[in-house]
Amino acid sequence: MKPARLMKVFVTGPFPPEGMAALAKAADCEVEQWNSDDPIPRKKLEESVAGAHGLLCRLTDRVDQKLLDAAGANLRVISTLSVGVDHLALDEIKKRGIRVGYTPGVLTDATAELAVSLLLTTCRRLPEAIEEVKNGGWDSWKPLWMCGYGLSQSTVGIVGLGRIGQAIARRLKPFGVQRFLYTGRQPRPQEAAEFQAEFVPIAQLAAESDFIVVSCSLTPATRGLCSKEFFQNMKNTAVFINISRGDVVNQDDLYQALTSGQLAAAGLDVTTPEPLPPSHPLLTLKNCVILPHIGSATYKTRNTMALLAANNLLAGLRGETMPSELKL
Numbered sequence: 001m002k003p004a005r006l007m008k009v010f011v012t013g014p015f016p017p018e019g020m021a022a023l024a025k026a027a028d029c030e031v032e033q034w035n036s037d038d039p040i041p042r043k044k045l046e047e048s049v050a051g052a053h054g055l056l057c058r059l060t061d062r063v064d065q066k067l068l069d070a071a072g073a074n075l076r077v078i079s080t081l082s083v084g085v086d087h088l089a090l091d092e093i094k095k096r097g098i099r100v101g102y103t104p105g106v107l108t109d110a111t112a113e114l115a116v117s118l119l120l121t122t123c124r125r126l127p128e129a130i131e132e133v134k135n136g137g138w139d140s141w142k143p144l145w146m147c148g149y150g151l152s153q154s155t156v157g158i159v160g161l162g163r164i165g166q167a168i169a170r171r172l173k174p175f176g177v178q179r180f181l182y183t184g185r186q187p188r189p190q191e192a193a194e195f196q197a198e199f200v201p202i203a204q205l206a207a208e209s210d211f212i213v214v215s216c217s218l219t220p221a222t223r224g225l226c227s228k229e230f231f232q233n234m235k236n237t238a239v240f241i242n243i244s245r246g247d248v249v250n251q252d253d254l255y256q257a258l259t260s261g262q263l264a265a266a267g268l269d270v271t272t273p274e275p276l277p278p279s280h281p282l283l284t285l286k287n288c289v290i291l292p293h294i295g296s297a298t299y300k301t302r303n304t305m306a307l308l309a310a311n312n313l314l315a316g317l318r319g320e321t322m323p324s325e326l327k328l
Helices: 017-024 042-048 065-071 090-095 108-123 126-135 163-175 189-195 202-208 228-233 251-260 299-317
Strands: 007-011 029-033 054-057 077-080 099-101 155-159 179-183 211-214 239-242 265-268 288-290
Touching (some): 077 299, 108 126, 108 211, 108 239, 155 163, 155 202, 179 189, 179 202, 228 251
Parallel strands (some): 007 054, 054 077, 077 099
16 A cells, blocks of 8 residues: 655754654654754745645744745644744735644743743842842942832732733732732633732823733734833833733833833843844843743743644644644
8 A cells, every 4th residue: 555645844943852752753744854943044944844734833933925835735734832923924824724733821830930030030120239249349238229129018010911911910919919900902800800900991000000010912902012101101110021022012112211210120021123132222221131031941831832832733734623723
């Protein structure tokens, strides 16, 4: 009997081992892979995806009409190692009947932990304090030296009370937060009940919060959501944290707010672009803590994401129910 034709799968870079092991066991697939952690050059990606039945990609891989054209009619599944899908041309993908897998849920805890870590690091000025120890600035005790802001009896505003937003609130509550506010497309009374969180307009959230954590998805409605007017509404003692997507924030307006004293400090795990060039103005500010998009960066989480992404791809190629399919 003639053997079944293998399905071509292209993987855009090295993936955590549990995901790659699942692909290696797939006897019905022929797997090709870009073997550098650096993003695959665009021209090489377009060449490599030609004729592929499945594409396993990362957040840094832009899947647009041109790439879909280069892939050709065989392509029927795209699986991304991410929760965010703003790198995917979803309208074009839907037109072509291509299924999309993504990885929600599995990175909620890791991202929420990072958000709380970043908030505490920023509000208590830890990078500045560490630098003072290293450069000899630590001499005698002074009453107000290296003072920051505490969570006890505070008001925390969360932009986007989805899975990650709820997980952040759950972790902050034991710190003695007095009041939680949230905003989004619509009230979520069932989810908010655990924290007695109040649904308010975004302007009120900005004005009344001592700490603001942005954890919403990037959509046309949220792009540039946190800009000049938002920052002007904030308390000058408030701390702003973004762990969602860089494009939710107008970074020029954030820079002006930080340098003019409109808010006390900011912590960012996401920026636009990524990585930021070393000359970027935000990197010159002591009151702005910037991390290299490490929200889900635990060994366990990344391996779980990779396994889910691989299983999404394989199930889609075989015409089976995908463990986590994006409904287009």
